[in-house]
Amino acid sequence: MVDVKGRIFFAIFFVAIIASIAFTYYKIEILQDYRMYRSDEVIPEPTDFYKDLFSRFNDVIR
Amino acid sequence: MPELATCEWDSAFLLIFSPNVAPFIYYTHLLPLLSSLLIGLVVFINNPKSLVNRVLLFITSMFSLWVYFDLILWASPSPEHVMFFWSAIVPIELLIYAGCLYLVYLFYNNQKDISLLRKLSIAVFFVPIILFAHTGYNVLGLSPDCDQGAIEGPLIQYMYIVELVFIIWAVFILLRGRSKIVGKDARLVALTIGVGTIVFLSTFTLGNIGLVFSVNPDYEQYKLFGMPIFIAFIAYSIVKFRAFNAKLITAQVLTATLAILILATLFLRTLENIRIVIGFTFVLVCIVGYNLVKNVRREIEQREKIEKLAGELEQSNRRQEGLIHFISHEIKGYLTKNAAVFAGVIDGDYGDVGADMKTISNAALSDTRKGVTTVMDILNASNLKKGTVKFDMKPFDLRQTVLDAVKNESQAAADKGVTLNVNAGEAPIMIKGDANEIGGHVIRNLVDNAVKYTPKGSIDVTLKVQNGKALLAIKDSGIGITDEDKKSLFTEGGRGRDSIKTNVSSTGYGLFIAKQVVDAHGGRVWAESEGPGKGSTFYIELSA
Numbered sequence: 001m002v003d004v005k006g007r008i009f010f011a012i013f014f015v016a017i018i019a020s021i022a023f024t025y026y027k028i029e030i031l032q033d034y035r036m037y038r039s040d041e042v043i044p045e046p047t048d049f050y051k052d053l054f055s056r057f058n059d060v061i062r
Numbered sequence: 063m064p065e066l067a068t069c070e071w072d073s074a075f076l077l078i079f080s081p082n083v084a085p086f087i088y089y090t091h092l093l094p095l096l097s098s099l100l101i102g103l104v105v106f107i108n109n110p111k112s113l114v115n116r117v118l119l120f121i122t123s124m125f126s127l128w129v130y131f132d133l134i135l136w137a138s139p140s141p142e143h144v145m146f147f148w149s150a151i152v153p154i155e156l157l158i159y160a161g162c163l164y165l166v167y168l169f170y171n172n173q174k175d176i177s178l179l180r181k182l183s184i185a186v187f188f189v190p191i192i193l194f195a196h197t198g199y200n201v202l203g204l205s206p207d208c209d210q211g212a213i214e215g216p217l218i219q220y221m222y223i224v225e226l227v228f229i230i231w232a233v234f235i236l237l238r239g240r241s242k243i244v245g246k247d248a249r250l251v252a253l254t255i256g257v258g259t260i261v262f263l264s265t266f267t268l269g270n271i272g273l274v275f276s277v278n279p280d281y282e283q284y285k286l287f288g289m290p291i292f293i294a295f296i297a298y299s300i301v302k303f304r305a306f307n308a309k310l311i312t313a314q315v316l317t318a319t320l321a322i323l324i325l326a327t328l329f330l331r332t333l334e335n336i337r338i339v340i341g342f343t344f345v346l347v348c349i350v351g352y353n354l355v356k357n358v359r360r361e362i363e364q365r366e367k368i369e370k371l372a373g374e375l376e377q378s379n380r381r382q383e384g385l386i387h388f389i390s391h392e393i394k395g396y397l398t399k400n401a402a403v404f405a406g407v408i409d410g411d412y413g414d415v416g417a418d419m420k421t422i423s424n425a426a427l428s429d430t431r432k433g434v435t436t437v438m439d440i441l442n443a444s445n446l447k448k449g450t451v452k453f454d455m456k457p458f459d460l461r462q463t464v465l466d467a468v469k470n471e472s473q474a475a476a477d478k479g480v481t482l483n484v485n486a487g488e489a490p491i492m493i494k495g496d497a498n499e500i501g502g503h504v505i506r507n508l509v510d511n512a513v514k515y516t517p518k519g520s521i522d523v524t525l526k527v528q529n530g531k532a533l534l535a536i537k538d539s540g541i542g543i544t545d546e547d548k549k550s551l552f553t554e555g556g557r558g559r560d561s562i563k564t565n566v567s568s569t570g571y572g573l574f575i576a577k578q579v580v581d582a583h584g585g586r587v588w589a590e591s592e593g594p595g596k597g598s599t600f601y602i603e604l605s606a
Binding site for chain 2: 041047
């Protein structure tokens with residue numbers, strides 16, 4: 001069985017996950033705060049973020 | 063406020079049922095959803111207190127939730143729903159992987175919970191997801207193209223990487239954790255669950271990889287078939303090893319699930335050409351499933367019957383042991399009192415008695431002492447069996463113990479006209495053990511037996527050190543032992559078929575006690591004989 005420490009851990013862990021999903025729901029479904037791209041816009045690739053992150057990192061190193 | 067979606071889709075019933083969604087999608091989604099939920103619930107209801115059963119229910123629930131969210135993404139025309147469920151599916155998906163890793167850990171930890179540190183090391187991967195699930199890092203936004211839905215952000219790429227890490231982690235546990243598992247069956251169960259979990263997660267991840275590299279969007283659908291494979295592995299472990307403490311009902315449900323999975327494909331409009339093949343497969347699964355359930359039922363019934371009988375037998379044995387111990391103890395008390403009375407009569411404690419009375423008292427005293435010896439043998443055997451005898455292990459001279467035992471029996475041997483020879487060398491032979499038990503219950507017993515079972519001739523007692531061990535041999539020219547009697551010689555109450563003719567007072571406990579004592583000393587006792595009438599030799603080997 002899960003001991004007391006484990007139960008506390010699971011409680012915190014799942015509260016954090018549920019809170020995160022609840023906040024996402026609030027932001028998107030209630031506030032409707034999300035981006036909708038237009039047909040004429042260039043849609044970014046998900047890896048652009050990493051390219052940008054690493055280029056900045058390279059700049060710092062240089 | 064974002065622009066409204068321009069997709070001209072019909073609204074979806076219960077968010078998932080829409081005419082815009084192809085039946086193929088429902089087949090690939092609803093069946094794994096229902097089957098996983100079913101198996102998770104059945105296993106959980108079977109034993110709700112078991113941690114592994116709870117974790118399996120968690121995995122199947124998260125998987126079902128994931129599938130439901132995914133169906134919403136296919137069916138829902140609402141941009142908010144697409145954005146939200148696309149974002150929310152990320153932590154749910156990683157929870158499936160974490161749950162699976164936890165399950166593998168539990169099976170490789172003898173089904174005991176893992177340490178807090180290990181739990182934290184899994185949970186730490188969730189931190190970026192918990193923090194950024196609601197942001198544009200998770201889902202960048204909605205695509206203007208209705209068919210594409212949302213545009214995935216870097217957090218989803220991160221999730222794919224973590225999924226790969228979790229799979230490699232599970233493989234690592236499989237390769238390294240085997241030695242920690244106690245029991246062969248437990249090792250096989252852990253291996254089955256481990257491999258099934260890895261196959262399930264790998265199938266899921268392969269679907270994601272197909273999506274990332276845009277190989278073919280349809281490939282993503284196949285990732286859900288990892289669940290029926292996972293269920294098949296669970297089914298095997300339940301049927302074969304009774305994993306998850308599940309019984310027959312689970313095997314029935316599993317077979318029914320597989321049959322439903324196959325039957326459902328018949329209703330797909332797009333699969334006209336292979337309906338015959340699927341129909342044939344369905345019939346085959348039904349036949350195999352029926353036999354499987356029948357065999358499992360028979361096996362479980364037999365096993366339960368045997369377990370019940372074994373339990374009853376053990377209880378009955380214990381009660382009988384207790385009763386024998388009690389009766390023997392009581393009888394010993396009465397016999398001892400009787401012996402004291404007869405001894406008193408012989409010694410004249412109750413005044414002068416006639417010669418006849420003395421003769422009768424002598425015979426009665428002798429019989430009473432035999433009775434005490436018999437009861438003591440039964441009591442000793444009972445105590446040795448129960449493990450309540452404590453041996454006083456100290457170094458002692460085995461040679462002297464042998465000489466004392468032979469000296470005690472020399473009068474009895476002389477009375478029968480049997481020659482009792484002893485050759486124990488000159489030097490002391492020191493061994494570690496309980497001198498009283500070895501001398502009283504082993505050596506005295508064997509020499510006494512040799513005298514009793516040798517009507518005429520000689521007995522040779524030899525003690526020597528051989529290969530670092532003390533070896534005592536008691537060779538007689540007595541009645542010998544048949545091959546059949548050899549088998550029951552050292553068993554409880556075991557007597558030779560003809561031995562009763564030579565030794566009427568034999569209890570059949572002497573050699574059993576001797577063996578128990580020698581075994582407790584880490585030694586060995588055995589007998590050799592060329593057959594009836596050819597004498598016998600008893601050997602005792604003890605560490606010197």
